[in-house]
Amino acid sequence: xxxxxxxxxxxxxxxxxxxxxxxxxxxxxxxxxxxxxxxxxxxxxxxxxxxxxxxxxxxxxxxxxxxxxxxxxxxxxxxxxxxxxxxxxxxxxxxxxxxxxxxxxxxxxxxxxxxxxxxxxxxxxxxxxxxxxxxxxx
Numbered sequence: 001x002x003x004x005x006x007x008x009x010x011x012x013x014x015x016x017x018x019x020x021x022x023x024x025x026x027x028x029x030x031x032x033x034x035x036x037x038x039x040x041x042x043x044x045x046x047x048x049x050x051x052x053x054x055x056x057x058x059x060x061x062x063x064x065x066x067x068x069x070x071x072x073x074x075x076x077x078x079x080x081x082x083x084x085x086x087x088x089x090x091x092x093x094x095x096x097x098x099x100x101x102x103x104x105x106x107x108x109x110x111x112x113x114x115x116x117x118x119x120x121x122x123x124x125x126x127x128x129x130x131x132x133x134x135x136x137x138x
Contacts, residue, residue, distance in 0.1 A: 015124070023124055027086075030117050031076040034089065038069030054104045068092055076121070083128040086121035093118060 015023070041048045041062050052062040068088055075085025093115035100108035 023121070026117055027076045027082060027121055030086075030089070030114065030121065031073040033114065034069040034073035034076070038066040038071075038073060041066030042070065051104065055099060056103075065092065080128070083122055083125040086118045086125070089118035090115060090122060 041052075044062075048062055048066075049059065052059055052065075055061065069092065072085035072088040072092070075081040075088070093111045096111035097108045097115060100106050100111060
């Protein structure tokens with residue numbers, strides 16, 4: 001079965017109360033981290049300016065990344081938009097891992113953990129991507 005077929009399956013995703021609480025805990029933690037990280041990029045924290053200088057694309061990229069992180073962090077807190085915020089963060093964190101590995105060096109562990117958390121939210125809320133609002137059942 002292909003990935004597209006798995007996403008399009010009409011079968012219900014059953015998560016209990018503990019699963020919902022865990023999903024919200026992950027989303028709130030991710031939102032907090034990305035709101036802080038994106039805010040520091042937008043406010044021009046010295047470490048962020050230096051990191052984006054090392055990347056070499058320009059400071060405009062710091063602003064774009066900060067806006068994506070803040071917008072996606074806010075989206076994680078709004079149930080209908082959470083999956084889309086998490087999707088944006090999956091792409092952003094995949095790029096961050098690559099940048100740490102191939103351009104600026106340093107440990108890619110933090111972006112990798114944030115990538116896994118964002119991917120978990122996308123996977124759990126994947127029913128929202130195909131518009132099946134009935135798919136999540138308690």
